[in-house]
Amino acid sequence: MIHVVTAANQDRYAAEMEEVWRLRHKVFVEEKGWSALRRPDGREIDQFDTAYAAHFLAIENGHVIGYSRLLPTTRPHLLSDVLPELCEGDRPAGPQIWEWTRQAVAPSHRTRGKNHPVTLEVMTGIVEWGLENGVTGFLAQMPILYLLHVLQLHFRAVPLGVPAEIDGERIIAVDARFDARTLRKLQEIRGTKASVLAPTSPTYLMA
Numbered sequence: 001m002i003h004v005v006t007a008a009n010q011d012r013y014a015a016e017m018e019e020v021w022r023l024r025h026k027v028f029v030e031e032k033g034w035s036a037l038r039r040p041d042g043r044e045i046d047q048f049d050t051a052y053a054a055h056f057l058a059i060e061n062g063h064v065i066g067y068s069r070l071l072p073t074t075r076p077h078l079l080s081d082v083l084p085e086l087c088e089g090d091r092p093a094g095p096q097i098w099e100w101t102r103q104a105v106a107p108s109h110r111t112r113g114k115n116h117p118v119t120l121e122v123m124t125g126i127v128e129w130g131l132e133n134g135v136t137g138f139l140a141q142m143p144i145l146y147l148l149h150v151l152q153l154h155f156r157a158v159p160l161g162v163p164a165e166i167d168g169e170r171i172i173a174v175d176a177r178f179d180a181r182t183l184r185k186l187q188e189i190r191g192t193k194a195s196v197l198a199p200t201s202p203t204y205l206m207a
Contacts, residue, residue, distance in 0.1 A: 002125030003059055003198045007051035016057055019064040021045055027104040034167060048077060054098070056125050058118050059198075065109040066118035068126060070098040070138065077101075079139050079160075079173055086141060086173035088161040097175070100126065100138040115189055123153070124186040125196045127178050137177035144170045154178075154185040 005013045021043035028034045028044055037044050052075050058066030071077040073093040078101055079086060080093075105118045130136070139160075142150070150157045157176040164171055187193045 001059055001198050002196045003057045004129055005055040016064055020067050023104050024102055056122050058122050065106045066122050067104045068122045069102045070100055073097045073099055083141055086161050092175045096134055096136045098135055098138050100140040120190055121196050127183045128197050139175055141171050141173050144172045150176055154182045
């Protein structure tokens with residue numbers, strides 16, 4: 001089940017968000033080696049974790065097993081403020097386009113293969129929530145090999161520039177649009193049309 005945490009309900013997810021910060025530190029600092037994000041308390045939190053972010057938590061048996069974050073492109077985000085060189089030409093932005101960052105899966109729930117069940121559940125939750133809130137696409141910075149996988153999931157992903165070497169990986173920025181066909185493809189791969197969103201997931205009100 002995917003729980004969407006925003007400023008509207010974050011007080012009910014204090015313990016789960018602590019797990020998120022520690023999972024992010026483990027994945028991005030300890031495993032990927034993003035040393036600039038290292039913190040002595042073992043919690044990876046950056047300047048974009050504000051009241052405007054939407055956090056997508058995959059929760060199983062009371063614990064966070066997967067995570068992603070969306071940032072509104074109407075406010076500062078990674079592609080606008082940290083990695084602008086990845087975008088050649090005009091950068092897509094607007095209330096209907098968000099930036100997808102910080103995809104992570106707990107080590108205990110990782111499996112081999114491109115269609116990872118936790119990642120697929122989180123992505124399905126993002127598309128479901130997006131369609132309910134007038135969001136039609138996201139910006140993302142991803143390893144170039146992941147672009148084909150995104151296309152196979154029926155996101156209409158378009159590169160925004162040429163790949164660049166970042167922290168030992170070839171990274172490309174993409175504009176990935178989605179609609180009901182994307183959701184149907186994700187549901188087909190997962191083998192169910194049942195919603196993955198927790199009933200308490202809030203509607204996002206753009207400030």
